Amino acid sequence: MGRERKKELGEVFIPKDEPVFPVNVVCDLLNLHYWTLHDILREGIIKQKPRSKKKKLFSYTEVKVLKYVKYLMEDKGVNVKGIKLILEMEEEK
Secondary structure, X not given: OOHHHHXXXXXXXXXXXXXXXXXXXXXHHHOOOHHHHHHHHXXXXXXXXXXXXXXXXXXXXXXXXXXXXXXXXXXXXXXXXXXXXXXXXXXXX
């Protein structure tokens, strides 16, 4: 197998909006407690597309938003409702 073929086999393209990360992986990646993530979802901060109710999956884009949400919560002391307002204001720009 040539060098080009090995490189081709090693690369995987996943669109940024493709839901691939399960809840436990997101919580581990962000060091976020499950119930905190549950509160964020219940408040509607992350607007997930309808998917299987048994298994919630998150996209790379959603994980980036959650990382920002965690920063606002932990470093800036903003509560969940305040974060929702901040994100809504940023969307309007």
